[in-house]
Amino acid sequence: MRKVLIANRGEIAVRVARACAEYGVASVAVYADADADAPHARLADEAYALPDGYLDVDGLLDVAARAGADAVHPGYGFLSESAAAAARVEEAGLVWIGPTPATIARLGDKALAREVARSVGAPLAPGSDGPVGSADDVVAFAREHGLPVMIKAAHGGGGRGLRVVRRLEEVTGLYDAAAREAAAAFGRGECLVEKYLERPRHVEVQVLGDGTGGVVVLGTRDCSVQRRSQKLVEEAPAPFLTSEQEQVLTTAARDICAAVGYRSAGTVELLLDADGLISFLEVNTRLQVEHTVTEETTDIDLVRQQLLLADGRPVEVTEDVRPSGHAIELRITAEDPGRGFLPGPGTLTRFDPPGGPGVRVDAGVVAGSTVPASFDSLVAKLVVRAPDRTTALRRARAAVASFTVEGVPTVLPFHVRLLEDPAFTAPSARSFAVHTRWVEDECTWLDELGEKRAEPPHEDPVVRTWVEIDGRRSLLGLPTALLAQLSTTGHAQSPDPAQEAGTAPDASSDGDVSAPAAGILTSWSAPDGERVEAGERVAVVEAMKTERPIAAPLAGVLRHVVTEGAQVGAGDRLGVVEP
The missing domain is CATH 3.30.1490.20 (ATP-grasp fold, A domain)
Structure with missing residues (x-):
């Protein structure tokens, strides 16, 4: 491989670009309009606009051809678990840095994955x-x-x-x-x-497969601290496992991946309930967000191993690895934990991460970056490493206390409180009470959390934007006074989207159906003109990977203002219920 196109954004795109530089290959970034000024687009050797978004395989292949890339790394999320995307990349003569399309298809289908797990004797609910x-x-x-x-x-x-x-x-x-x-x-x-297993722990096993049936295990992780089935905290190795439980977990992971000739890095996820029952959950055929804690406890660069395997070279790990020390990853998302983890997109007016021995921050933002409503809310990952879990917890407390983010709400207050909670910081299995529903069901202190919002910055006399010239991004500055003058003369004036669509501008009304957060109006649950009852669900907005239902504020006839699929802002008027 000579040049790798990174088909992703945010901190994982930054992570892959750095790994490519260390490996000795060039990197190509792509960016959606909302990410034109994102760090990953600046860090890569080249960067190209992708107007139709990161799922646009045709656009990605076009960029690869223009840039002369000969390989594609999908990161995680987006295209990383799409067998069709992997196949398209390989059909175009490019290297797919990940499992084969056939493996992705087989393990990505949870029914087929269960069959594989059953065939090798893995535990199943x-x-x-x-x-x-x-x-x-x-x-x-x-x-x-x-x-x-x-x-x-x-x-x-x-x-x-x-x-x-x-x-x-x-x-x-x-x-x-x-x-x-x-x-x-x-x-x-x-x-x-x-x-459904009540109160289970979410445990997983990191593997590397050579594509011929050889699989090495790189340890376990615990990812039980979640909200809405989305992980907030991960640690390695998974604490308080018995040797028998660890043997069942690692054997199941190895056998499942060996049975399909797994290639590249992958994760086998399982559930462990309070009675000790273990059940296979799924295989993630990609790099995980939490791969960092495995790297910190094994000193193995997982992205480098992915590049080696994709390049037809042997990995640097030939047998199972016993982790050393303990690592904890805290996901820093742009959400308000005091308001039900409500997503809060916006502009970061300040971003000051911690440092020091045993502290690692993987970030996809800097001060001044925008956190778009249309993408995942993850902005950074704080990872600490120490000789043991107790010391790692102490180091995590110090690191979180010195992590400052302003301009958008974040889950930092949640992490501060979590790292003091006896259920999470327990010294033994008997007192470790965390499970996958623990945050929603038992964290009674969530309502106490909140953040003071920073004052908006003074207006910059120059508006900066980025232009693409032959795959390299250049900063262009335009005086705001000039833009204002153009606006008043009509040359730079934007149309009112409501008037353009033939609808009346937003107006305050007791019957307004408003967006609870910035996101996408995915569906109307009731047709335009239909009678609805107060409290009845009438629409769904997806905000940063989370569906948020919207209820009718009163009984009456529903009138749609915004169409399905539209991007909306927090508080936007989507429709109205006429009494």
Whole structure:
């Protein structure tokens, strides 16, 4: 390989660009309009605009051809688990830095993955043999195996398309929501149903496969601190496992990946319930966000190993690795933990990360960066390493206390409080009480959290933007006075989007249906002109990977103002209910 196109954004694109530089290959970044000034676009050797977004495979292949790239690294998320995208890349004569398309397809289909797990004797909770055909099938399964049950997307991961059913009357609504979210995220809405394990820990095993059946295990991780099935904290090795549990976990991971001839880095995820029952969950056929804690406890650069394997060279790890010390990763997201982790896109007026021995910060932003509403809310990862868990917790407290972010809400206050909670900082398995629902169900202190918002910065007399010239980005500055003059003469005036669409401008009304957060209006639950009742769900906005239902403020006739698929801001008027 000579030049790698990085088909991603944010901190993972920065991470891959740095690994490419160390490996000795050039890197090519792509950026959506909202990321024109993002650090990953500046760090790479070249950067090209991708107007239709990061999922535009045609656009990515066009950039690869223009830049002369001969390989594609998908990072995580976006295209990393798309067998079709991997196949398109290879059909174009490029190297796909990851598992083969066939492996991604087989393990990305959760029904097929369960079959692989069953064939090698991996532990499994009861579940459907394949995708269920309807909500009625979910009801039948629940009656046979008991509640609660879990509906989850058959394709993809990351907590998308996952719902827990605790009452039979909830099945239809939750099934429809899971299928809709899965279709929006992965292009396919099929769902599986499984027996839901109450209060389980989320544990996983990092592997490297050579593509011929050889698989090495690089240790375990615990990722139980989550909100809405999205991880907030990860640590390695997973604490308080018995030697028998660790043996079951690592054997299952190795056997599953060996059975499919796994190539590249991958993660096998499992659940461990309070009674010690272990159940296979899924295989993530990509680099994980939390790969950093494994790197810190093994001194193995996982991205470098991916590059070696894709380059047809042997990895530098030939046998299972025993982790040394303990590492903890805290995800820093642009969300307000005191308001139900409500996403808060905006501009970072200050970004001062901590440093020092054993402290690592992987960031996709700097002061002045914009956190777009249209993408994941992750802005940085704080990783600490120490000889043992107790010392790592102490180091994490000091690092979080000196981490300053202003301009958008973040989960830093949550991490400060978490690192003092006895349930998380427990010294033994007996007192370690964290599970995947712990944040929502047991963190009674969430409502106490909040952040003071920084005052908006004074207006800069120069507006800066970036222009692309032959794959290199150049900074262009335009005086605001000039722009203002153009605006008043009509040459730079933007049309009112509401008037352009033929709708009335927003107006305050008691019947307004407003966006709870910046995001995308994914669907109207009720047609235009239909009568709705107060409290009835009428729309869904997706904000930073999370669906947020919107209820009718009063009874009346619903009128749509904004169409499905539109980008909306927090508080925007989406529609109105006329009494």
